[in-house]
Amino acid sequence: MEQDDSASANDRAPGEHRDGQHSIRSYLLGFGLAGVLTLASFWAAQTGFVYAPAVPILLAALAVGQMGVHLVFFLHISSGPEDTNNILALAFGVFVVGLIVFGSMLIMANLNANMMPAGQLMQM
Amino acid sequence: MDPPAVPLSQRGPASTDVVVRFGFWLFLLSDIVVFSALFAAYAVLSHQTAGGPTGPQLFERGRTLLETGCLLTSSFTCGVMSLAVQRRSALQVYGWAAATFALGCVFVGLEVSEFAGLIAAGAGPTRSAFLSAFFTLVGTHGLHVSLGLCWLLVMMAQVATIGFRPMVMRRLLCFSLFWHALDIVWIGVFTIVYLGAR
Numbered sequence: 001m002e003q004d005d006s007a008s009a010n011d012r013a014p015g016e017h018r019d020g021q022h023s024i025r026s027y028l029l030g031f032g033l034a035g036v037l038t039l040a041s042f043w044a045a046q047t048g049f050v051y052a053p054a055v056p057i058l059l060a061a062l063a064v065g066q067m068g069v070h071l072v073f074f075l076h077i078s079s080g081p082e083d084t085n086n087i088l089a090l091a092f093g094v095f096v097v098g099l100i101v102f103g104s105m106l107i108m109a110n111l112n113a114n115m116m117p118a119g120q121l122m123q124m
Numbered sequence: 125m126d127p128p129a130v131p132l133s134q135r136g137p138a139s140t141d142v143v144v145r146f147g148f149w150l151f152l153l154s155d156i157v158v159f160s161a162l163f164a165a166y167a168v169l170s171h172q173t174a175g176g177p178t179g180p181q182l183f184e185r186g187r188t189l190l191e192t193g194c195l196l197t198s199s200f201t202c203g204v205m206s207l208a209v210q211r212r213s214a215l216q217v218y219g220w221a222a223a224t225f226a227l228g229c230v231f232v233g234l235e236v237s238e239f240a241g242l243i244a245a246g247a248g249p250t251r252s253a254f255l256s257a258f259f260t261l262v263g264t265h266g267l268h269v270s271l272g273l274c275w276l277l278v279m280m281a282q283v284a285t286i287g288f289r290p291m292v293m294r295r296l297l298c299f300s301l302f303w304h305a306l307d308i309v310w311i312g313v314f315t316i317v318y319l320g321a322r
Contacts, residue, residue, distance in 0.1 A: 014149045014301060023207055031200040038196060042189055045319035056320060063315040067308050074203055074304040086149055093153035097160040104164035 014075050014086050023076075030073025037066040141294060148298045152305045155268075159309050162264055163316060166257040170321070174252035179321030182247055184238075188318040191234050192310065195269075198227035199307040206300040212288045217296075221280055224303070228273045235266045258317065265313055268306050275299055 041062045044050055050058060071077045077086055137143070170179065205220035239259070242248065249259035279299055282292050 014145060024204065027200055027203040027207075030203075031196070034196055034199075038189075038192055041315060041319060042185065046185065059315050059319055063311050066311050070199070070304060070308050070311070074199060074307075075301065085146060089146075089150055089153055093156055096157050100157070100160045101164045101167065105167050108168040 014077055026073050026076070030069055033069045033073070034066055037062050037069065041066075140290075144294050145297065145301065148301055152301060156305065156309065159261075159264070159312070162257070162261040163312060166261045166317065169253040169257040172253040174254075176252040176255065177245075177247050179254070179258075179317070182242060182245075183318050183321055185318065187234060187238060188314055191231050192314050194227045194231040194234070195307050195310050198224045198231070199304055201227065202300050202303045206297055209288070209293055209296045212293075214283060214288070217283060218280065221276055225273060225276055228269055228276075232266060232270055232273070235262065239263070262313060262317065265306070265309055268309075272299070272303055272306060275302070 041059055044055060044058050044062065071090075077083060077090065079087065138146075201220050201223040205217055205224060208216035208220055239262075242255075247255055249256050276299060279292070279296055282295070286292060
C-alpha cells in the first residue's frame with residue numbers, strides 16, 4: 001500500500017478510495033440519490049401532472065442526473081487535478097456517444113423526410 | 125497534500141494499480157461506445173413496427189421498476205464489497221458478493237422471463253425492426269450482466285484459493301467498476317426503451 005499512497009499524489013484511478021470511513025457514506029448517499037431519481041423518472045413517465053410534451057426532456061434530465069450521481073458516488077470520478085486523465089477519457093467517450101446517437105438520428109430523420117412515399121415507389 | 129516538486133518528465137511510470145484501472149476505464153468507455161451504437165439503432169428503428177405490436181403494448185413498467193431496483197441495489201452492495209476488499213476481510217467480501225450475485229441473478233431472471241413471454245406472444249426478434257433493435261440492445265446488456273456474474277464467481281474462487289494478493293485486489297476493483305458501468309448503461313435502457321416508449 002505504500003506504493004499506492006505515493007502514486008495517488010500524481011494520478012488517481014477511477015473507483016479509488018481515499019479512506020474507508022468516508023466512502024461508505026458516499027455509497028449510501030449515492031444509493032439514496034439514485035433511488036430518488038429512479039422513482040422520479042418512473043413517476044414522471046406516467047403522471048398527468050407534467051405538461052406532456054415536456055416529459056421526454058424531464059426524463060432525459062433525470063437520467064443524466066442519475067448518471068452523474070453514479071459517476072461521482074459509485075465510480076468516484078471527481079474534478080480534482082489527479083483525475084484529469086479519467087475526466088479527459090470520459091469527455092472523449094461522451095463526445096463519441098453523442099456523435100453516434102445524435103448523428104444517426106439526424107441522418108435517418110433526413111432520409112425518412114426525403115424518401116419517396118411507398119405508393120409512388122411502386123409505380124416506378 | 126502538496127504535489128511533489130519533481131517535474132512530470134522525471135516522475136517515472138505510474139503505479140500498476142493506477143495503470144491497470146485506467147486501462148480498464150478506457151475499456152469501459154469503449155464498451156459504452158458499443159452500447160451507444162445499439163442505442164442509436166433502437167432510436168432510429170423504435171417506430172418501425174411493421175404492423176406488429178408497439179412498445180407501450182408490450183412493456184410492463186412494474187417489472188422494469190423491479191429490475192431497476194435489483195440492479196441499483198446490487199451496484200450498492202458491490203460498492204460496499206469493494207470497501208471490504210480494501211480492508212481484506214474475506215467474510216464480509218463473501219457476504220456482499222453473495223448479495224450482489226443474488227440481485228444480479230434476479231435481474232437476469234426477470235429479463236429472461238420477459239424475453240420468453242414476448243417470444244411466446246409472437247413478438248420475437250424476427251417480428252419487426254423495432255423488436256430486433258429491442259432484443260439486441262436489452263439482450264446485449266443482459267449478456268454483460270450474465271458475464272459479470274460469471275466473473276464474480278471466478279473472483280470469489282480466487283479469493284478463496286489464493287487470497288488477497290495485489291493482483292486479485294486489482295481484479296476485484298476492476299469488477300466493481302464494470303458493475304457500476306453496467307448500471308449506468310441500464311439507466312439509459314430504462315429511460316429510453318421502457319419509459320420513453322409512447
